[in-house]
Amino acid sequence: MPRAVSLGPLAAIVGFLAFVEFTSGILQGFYTPMLTDIARNLGIHDADVNWLEGTQLMLSALVVPAFAKLGDMVGHKRMLVWSTAITAAASFVLPFTDSFPVFLAAWALQGFYVVWLPLEIALIWSRSRRAGHPASLTMKSAGVLVAALEIGAISGALAGGALIDVLPLTTVLLIPAIAVTACFFVILFGVKESPELTGGRLDLVGLVLISFALIAVTGGLSFLRLNGVADPLSWGLIVLGIALGAVFARFELRHDDPLIDVRMFASPSLRPIFITAGLFGVSVLGAQAPLSTFARTDPEVYGYGLGTQGFQTSLLIGVYLIAMIAGALSYSSVARRLTPRITLMLASSLVAIGYLLFVPLHDTYAQTLTNMVIAGLGSGALVAALPAAAAAAAPPTQTGVATGLTNSVKTVGGAIASCVFGIALASHLVGGSGSDGAEGTAGSLSGYLTVWIVCGLTAAVSVVLLAFVPKLAFSDAPEAQERAAVS
Template sequence: MSRAVKFGPVAAVVGFLAFVEFTSGIIQGYYTPLLTDIARHLDIHDADVNWLEGSQLMLSALVVPALAKLGDMFGHKRILLVSTAVTAAASIALAFTDQFGVFLVAWALQGFYVVWLPLEIALIYSRSRDRESPAALTRRAAGFLVAALELGAIAGALSAGALADSGIPIQVLLLIPAIAVSACFFVILFGVKESPDLTGGRFDTGGLVLITLALLAFTGGLSLLRINGPADLLSWGVVLLGLLLIVPFVRYELRQADPLIDVRLFRSPALWPVFLTAGLFGVSVLGAQAPLSTFARTDPSEVGYGLGATTGETSILIGAYVLSLVVGALLFPLVTRWIAPRMALIGASLMVAAGYLLFLPFHEGYVQVLSNMIIAGIGSGALVAALPAAAAAAAPVHQTGVATGLTNSVKTVGGAVASAVFAIALIQHIGGGTGGGTAGSFSGYVTVWLVCGLTAVVAAVSLYFVPKHAFSDAAEGTEPALR
């Protein structure tokens, strides 16, 4: 069977979904070079930018399980439309306020876009399930979608930097992503067909309430830690409460015939390392982006560290990083032709670890920082594409959306934890004791690099325990060769 025929049933939908992911990339890349400008627009400290990131990650962690489950039940396209409408409304609101509280709420609601990729992967897998090699086909499609996502991020980052340097007011700059997301809604409405396999059923409202309470307590405790500092016992108590609330949620879900999240998936030898890796990966891919941007913008003549880059130079740095993610996403399905997907995932995690740990000795020049980000970016791009595809391949047929959604949910939880930790680290001893004003502390940046590197190492170790035949289309009882 030819390559073209193999892609036949999903080619059209992948093309339209690529536009959706290009728009997602614009959202993810456009704002990063503007974070310092946004902080000045809102009259907040550089470290407070992490509040924006943390609030969005918190809401994302809450909505992804529900939306992924609703996608399996009532249609992945239908939920794509709902999440896109919310994202568009929030993006429009960002351009019309300079109040930090309103901006924070709109920024959080914009996080509905994080469910797009899991729903798309579930939709593609449902269309390719009756074809030859569905797992490999899904990996290739996922790589293509992630490449579109990262190209959108490059376009967003470079255009934001160029437009900001031209002197366009920040309010006008913030309208551009809103226009892109609004167009995305109509692309989905008219270009994407619904999934062929829908489970229907009754939505698990009780499970949603319990997991929402647990996540709100956990992330709320992290927010209190940002405000009150790491020595505050009340904040730690709220964090612990959030963790303890997971217990009644798990017990409740185990009694449900059709649970919101089938916690038994976490017992699967093929899936638990994927979920753990996703959570650890969220630390760097979500939690570290704002610190990397503010480090690049920090003036070394004032505090003794940083690159002193302009908005345009920072956008080029971010653009190069995102281009490396494109390379990683496109390389992953090619690499898995010669080695098992499990080994490719381990290699990608180790590249992320190497990239961030190299920041410890090499961070003083633009080229050094760029090189580190490219190494980490190649590994990150592979993981962004591979994790939801791996979850889809290893999950039960009727749980595809839930499994792919869980990779994003735990990733956002990992990012939320990291965002809180990094915000606390960066605000300690501002300017390294040199009176650097709004600059984050150097010891905080070292913490960011060290945590990102070590969590990636732990992810690689966990993936070693995945069964060797997992995530592949090998016949039952066989394993893909490590050629």
């Protein structure tokens, strides 16, 4: 009875947070089947869709460190409320503009939803510590949240793909905005605040330094895409961003209450997790738009692609997301049998296999579907595992920061990959005379091959890195908890 009583409030919070992740899934799945329609409405090429993804990921990378730290300081629920309000406001702008700059700005601001999952994991961890076995409880809860996320993504993708074929784009784009508004009130009235807050003041100097570093790097990559790889300004911005990152690290080491405790990157348990998160972002974030536009490319016009319509594309995405749900829900049970470290390695291996299979097998719907299912199983496990593993390995006062860092580093990896993939796809825009008259809008096959090879190889590198993680990391074993306390 005492255990049931102690877990009751935690289960209720997980239930409300599952609705939040369901809404997050709607945002992540709803737009994907209609990216080509959005591109035509804005008058841009398929390759330029990566600008939407890249700018949203860049802003997300700036937002997560600040909101994760503020969550530890002033409350994880409070920051959930603020991020949801901003996301809702941005979502209501999208249906009412056909200006690419305005749409781009609103799309970027909508990216505030990326802070939801790390804030939720930190909130659950802070409450599960009182119930005992925080690592296992957080793993189970993370699996439930990610399953809700992917169910939302499936619902969003299926609804978006079906509605875009029968309704005007403006009407269709209103649906996510309404869903986020409902989510705002669920958080406001249904979620209780974290019991333990650290207080303190936000490291504004550190925030400015890391923001300019990320802007410089992603800006340099964007200019590379526009001006070519021989552009000196682009490379200068990238070098400046790296230099600012080094300055940020030195400043944080001397700060009493840093925005990001960079010493966590030296932890034998946390360092591979952060690197894996960055490499995972390449495929789970950077490859989303290319997969959608490849499926929509007409093989009769361009010689490759699947030629799917909106609903067919949403079905493809839906099966991929079902595989992610299976991976997320199976993570905790597999981890109990094989240890979290081995499970993470297996998940990364599935991602590598799935994307590398695209290189020889991409000509039919069935081949593409098979590859996405394999990659989806591994991706779902990683989405659930990475923030939970970071929470288990982090010092108790840095839970929000550690879980936020997995998302932030993953977002940076996705932003960089999005820029690189945009360059690859735009390198040889393919002309054609499709029924929509969209001549010269399809990305190159060599660009798509580059996307799949990079996604596969980065996942393979993660497998090697995770082999060096301590055996009992991310578990409730006393040895792991002792290491986390001193790391």
